[in-house]
Amino acid sequence: MDSFLRVFFDQTINGLVIGNIYALIAVGLAIIFGVGNLINFAHGSVYMIGGYVGWVCVTRYGLPLPVAFAAVAVVCGVIGVLIERFGLRSLQNAARISPLLATIGISFILDQLVQIIFTPDPQSFPNPLPSTRIPIGGGSIGTLDVLIAVTGLSAAAILYVILRYTRLGWALRATAQDREAALQMGVDVNATNRWAFALAAILGGIAGMLVGMYFQTVYPTMSFQAGLKGFTANLIGGLGNIPGALVGGLVLGVVESYGVAVLGPSYRNLFTFVILIGMLIFRPNGLFNPRRQPPPEPLTGTFIAYRKPVRVPRWAVITAAGVALALPLFMRDPYLLQVLTNAWLMGMVALSITLVTGTAGQMSLGQAGFLAIGAYTSALLALRLGWPFELTLLAGGVLSAGLGTLLVLPAFRLRAHYVAIATIGIGEIVSQIILNWDSLTQGPLGLTRIPPPSILGVDVFMPREVYWYSLALLLLAALFQWRLVRSSLGRVWRALREDEVAAQAYGINLYRYKALAFASSAFIAGLSGAFTAHMYTYINNETFNNSTSILGLTMAILGGMGNIIGAIVGALSLTILPELFRGLVDYRYLFYGLVLVLLIRFRPQGLMGTE
Amino acid sequence: MTTQPLLELQHVDTYYGPVQVHFDLNVRVLHGEIVCLLGGNASGKSTTMKLILGLVKPRAGHVFFNGVEISGMATPQIIRLGMGSVPEARRIFSNMTVRENLLMGAYHRRDRQAVNDDYERMLALFPRLKERLGQRGGVLSGGEQQMLAIGRALMGRPRMICMDEPTMGLSPAFVERVLELIQTINQQGTTIFMVEQNANLALQIAHRGYVLQNGHIVLEGAAAELLDSRAIQDAYLGGQGT
């Protein structure tokens, strides 16, 4: 057989197999979106846990596959019910986007628990099936391919039977189509939701186990990407559309597979995220629904829990800044100074998020992308062109502002949940471009030997000096932001956040002011990223990842959305707290996940109130 | 027979956020009656329906259904007590078939055999639906959807059916049919409480009526009296009397 055809055949099979997995994930997300109007970000974690449970059963205890599948179903089903309980039901009266944020927090917690129990290292998951291959046409398929196909098909068949012939299935469909009408037929919508989450989690968990067997490995960070893939597949088929999610999964799998064949395996994820953004912009209702307008409800509303801000008198702010500046004179422990330096740099991230999400109301979950642009710009200008640090720093901020805004621009038509998803996607795209643009970024090897920060030609590397430098930068950023939000521009941003429709009716140009908000935010984030790059002297595509974005957001929420002092207080507390309790340092992200979930549930207005 | 009404609203005040919708609402529906609640735009009619169905909670006052206080209950509980609903704009499950829509109406019932009997009865009552059992609810015409919504409510074997604007958006021919149907259902023993904007039509089939204006009951009485009342026109066309 012609070798091109052979590759084509193999890639199609690969694509369909992976697509089957995506379909299983996507169907779960579709069920949950249907009944709960929620994009469940913890779904990827459930999938990852499914992989681990399967691995424990098969590899550690040598249990037969059917038992392993049953164990996966039980464990994941229970987790699904718990997610519904804490991620959705207890937040019924909260801001619309709260459940989405809560599921992000839950995913942090689940991922961390798995890391703590099984270490962050990948675990080898040898395929227990016989390795015979079945010849088909000119190529062949393995037994595992068959198992995945059979599982995918039977899951679809079982789901079909449940949805069409059982009371639960009817309740699920009725609730998804019209929640209020379902109530009026006597459907207990809460119980239905619970079942939906359980069912979705079971499908997700089984997908995770199959993937573990397929790639012969499981690792904790497999969750995040999987969740986004499932979401993309779901979006291809139309959010909440179950048959659409099946088709979307297969389409995504095959397209990805061809893309990998043409461009190479490192492009796999870039593909997905470009499709994700493309779908959001051009076909937000999926391939099968030509309408360009995304469905308006329930996807409106930002995350602002109104509470008058705590007014901090000017003398107190100046005193606090003075104390912070004087601190290294008394405290010389380099470790603590480093911790505080990190707090100041994260403080800038929190500031940037509180500006765009708090003041202007545009949920950003992809702030890490802006940090990365700033970091790479500054590092490359220093390494390649030998520019002085002051200039590369500024260039990092400016390019982050310009490029970042251009990247987010297409998402300006979108609202709340969609903006959140789009910004995650854009953050990932930045990371994937860095990974793949070898000639510029040296890909996964990263940039090494970045010169340390300097001022007027003098290098700054003593912990104390770095501390002062970063603190000065933070204070400047805070001043910059304070001037902005106090101006008439700040008022326009807040109006935009409160009510886009009314703001437009009063002459506010949506694109212009969202662009200004994102540019200002990306500028500050870019500065922070640039400084960090020079401080560490090394960066790669994973230095700033999704966790950075979410941590920054948690800090901003803790401080109180839109509150400048709050953002700094939030960053400081979340950086220092794990250090105070030594035991917490290893479980840092578990702690952050818990803080996020608890904040959203019990104190969405944060410590200092919203502004 | 007891003299106790099947449905009774006692001194109900309802709010949407800061806005008061109902002011000291008192409504009684007796067993076997057709009672219509009339009113113009924004008079609080639809909120009355939501109140009875447990979708909105009163801030003050009580709602009794068949002798049980239902004001704090969840909607599914109220449905299980024998309340049926034909919601405003019908709210057919558009991606479920006609058959499934009908059977959804019996979701809360466990008496399978009786449900099947009722299903057969519905097919006899609605020959047009019988021809379309396998079609999705969403593709039916407005009039057919209204029939389906009524059939769906009947499938729950309710003591009473709440109908929110059952004639809205229907062609005149269908309006007539729906009204006849409501009368038939009532004669077979189901109490009807309906909200209508189309006062003249509703009063043709109702026994009694209430007129709601800006959240107050401004008129009540036998249908025939209301039909001839000049006051009802005022209530609709402007209110505070010029």
Next chain:
Amino acid sequence: MALLEVEQISRYFDGVRAVDGVSLAVNEGEFLSIIGPNGAGKTTLFNLITGTDQPTQGAIRFDGRSLVGLRPDQFAGRGIARTFQHGRVFGNLSVLDNVLVGAHTRRKASRPRNLALELAGALVRSREARAEEAQLQAEAEAIIARFGERLTPRLHEAASSLSYANRRRLELARALALHPRLLLLDEPTAGMNLTETAEMLEFIRQLKAQGLTILLIEHKLPLVMALSDRVMVMDNGEKIAEGAPEAIRNNPRVIEAYLGQKQPRPEQTVEATDGSAVAG
């Protein structure tokens, strides 16, 4: 030439004709009310005239220039201001800030065309920008003061803390800050009691006396009768009548639209095509 001309405008949503071939013209200084039962398409028509929604077909001209295809903020830039049916104040902004947002289109010094300059201007305010801000603020307070003691004591309180009636007043104040050439009021007295309604009527009467061109949607007919030069009646997305207030009040088609027909007209019963065999 009329200030606002709407020609055969339609808006369909998934086959539903929310507004169906409506034409209207409003002259400078005229007061036109639009009435009709719920779902008649009145608010959709307002959305089309203010750019909040785009027409499926038809033309809108304002001061002789076409508005079709413009963004809503550009409608506002031409001098069209509106209030919303259910009130859409900026809840977490102060009363004063709400009104100042209304004056957005009138800013010059703090709103340069260049994006970077606007950002820079927000960081370092020029003398002109400060003077403009002070002047707009003084004017905003003056507009708020026109509502007597209703809003002035609450100048710095969040709009979300206001009573419902006060929110409606605030919305009107915000609209006036735009210095509109055409003002659209969507049920300005909804949720108000009799006293508050009477007060609002008086307020709108003053606006009319100043020569402001006004379009009003209102259910309280006495208010409509007292204020309007002309009344237009909509039902099922169409214009069914238009004329002087008294003529409208006694128009049988209008009464029918509100109350329903006495009897279904016999010829329609016979000619109805969709399923005459449904109810057995």
